Amino acid sequence: MEVGARVSGPDVSDVNDVNLVLRSTRVITPEGTRAASVAVAAGRIAAVLPYDAEVPAGARLEDVGDDVVLPGLVDTHVHVNDPGRTAWEGFWTATRAAAAGGITTLLDMPLNSLPPTTTVDNLRTKQEVAGPKAHVDTGFWGGAIPDNTKDLRPLHDAGVFGFKCFLSPSGVEEFPELDQGQLARSLAEIAGFGGLLIVHAEDPHHLAAAPQQPGPRYADFLASRPRDAENTAIGNLIAQARRLDARVHVLHLSSGDALPLLAAAKTEGVRISVESCPHFLTLTAEEVPDGATEFKCCPPIREAENQDALWAGLADGTIDCIVSDHSPCTTDLKTPDFATAWGGISSLQLGLPAIWTEARRRGHTLEDVVRWMSSAPAELAGLTQKGAIEAGRDADFAVLAPDETFTVDPAELHHRNQVTAYAGKTLHGVVRSTWLRGTRIVENGTLAEPTGRLLERNN
Helix, strand or coil: CEECCCCCCCCCCCHHHCCEEEEEEEEEECCEEEEEEEEEECCEEEEEEECCCCCCCCCEEEECCCCEEEECEEEEEECCCCCCCCCCCCHHHHHHHHHHCCEEEEEECCCCCCCCCCCHHHHHHHHHHHHHHCCCEEEECEECCCCCHHHHHHHHHCCCCCEEEECCCCCCCCCCCCCHHHHHHHHHHHHHCCCEEEEECCCHHHHHHCCCCCCCCHHHHHHHCCHHHHHHHHHHHHHHHHHHCCEEEECCCCCHHHHHHHHHHHHHCCCEEEEECHHHHHCCHHHCCCCCHHHCCCCCCCCHHHHHHHHHHHHHCCCCEECCCECCCCHHHCCCCCCCCCCCECCCCCHHHHHHHHHHHCCCCHHHHHHHHHHHHHHHHCCCCCCCCCCCCECCEEEEEEEEEEECCHHHCCCCCCCCCCCCCEEEEEEEEEEECCEEEEECCEECCCCCCEEECCC
16 A cells, blocks of 8 residues: 655666656746756656756656646545446546546545445445556545544544545435534544544535425526525534634535635634635536536536636635546436436546636636646645655656647546536647656556556555
8 A cells, every 4th residue: 555655755866766757848846837857766756857957877768848747636536436336437437537637646535435435444445446446546535424433533544535524415325414513523533633524515404495496497406506505514614623623625616705704714724725626617507508417516517707706716825726526427317307417527537628728718827727736636635745746756747738629529538427518618738648656657548557556644
């Protein structure tokens, strides 16, 4: 089992250890974008050298020209559903999609698999299934449900990266939500050993009071998941985190109205972080056709003016990171009725080009995208060996042609069920290759055999 702690890089004075030099006129490092040659030894970055540095004897040079070398992306919000619901997704297919999209590390959510990751035994079951199938490095979140408070510390000790809970029904009966009292008990337990609670924050009372009109109209579905449900749940979570001095993370923020509350909590010193997702940042309610339930997710895709607020939250740092919340299902579960269709967006392979397309339109840079989709998610999970191109880190890279475009064809996606809200969209950014610990695992869409490792939380 690979442990997520940072390890010292190879001794760069011994050039015989360097077996690969990856060269580009545009390498994104923590100090900015520059022409560089990245020396790799034993799967880690030995040094970031000047562009024209001499290649050590015995090392292979890979010159990618003007394509941009990014640190491999880190996606901390993926529903792999394996084992138990493998007709929906699986480690083989999900990690292939991740690799094809420039993602080199993902963390699997504890629900939608059978069993859910709510005990150590269930974690071990999932690890046994994932091990031989993982094309990228893979770690696991634990779950916090009403009756497993006693299991939280053992799961923490077994290496999960933190704990997910729902404050409203999850959609699967084996993973029930926490009420406010149960949230307080779980959060107190997790805070006691310095853990992290990640929260699906929608208030069930606001959801129950909202109009529930089944059918194909997206406007009716949107009305059934109001912003107030998110805003209230986030306010309650902030209060609990403040009282317990606990570390919490808000999952898949879709309500721009919650941003002032979150910004104020951060300023106050509450230990809270926030993510949003490509679908909230690139798709709008106004463009969702009636009956097109490939766009259904909870919380929902909201209006264009709300999307503008989310981008402002990214720009000012209130939102820390962007992750996929890849939550696929079989085609038959995407019925035309928004009330009954499974809620989830399949986007694992498309997050980087989707975000880059919108980010460049709004005046952001690839350095911003790297911060949101690699560095910040790695920091959230404590993956100190991931998320940056600098000496000592894993030699994980995505090579991107940022100005090239492609049109999304669901048949070319690697996740198990080729259903996506991005079908037919033209996006900027073609992933030329993906590298995991110095080994090329994707080249022009062709994938190698799986070499991903299972990760555990830093000790």
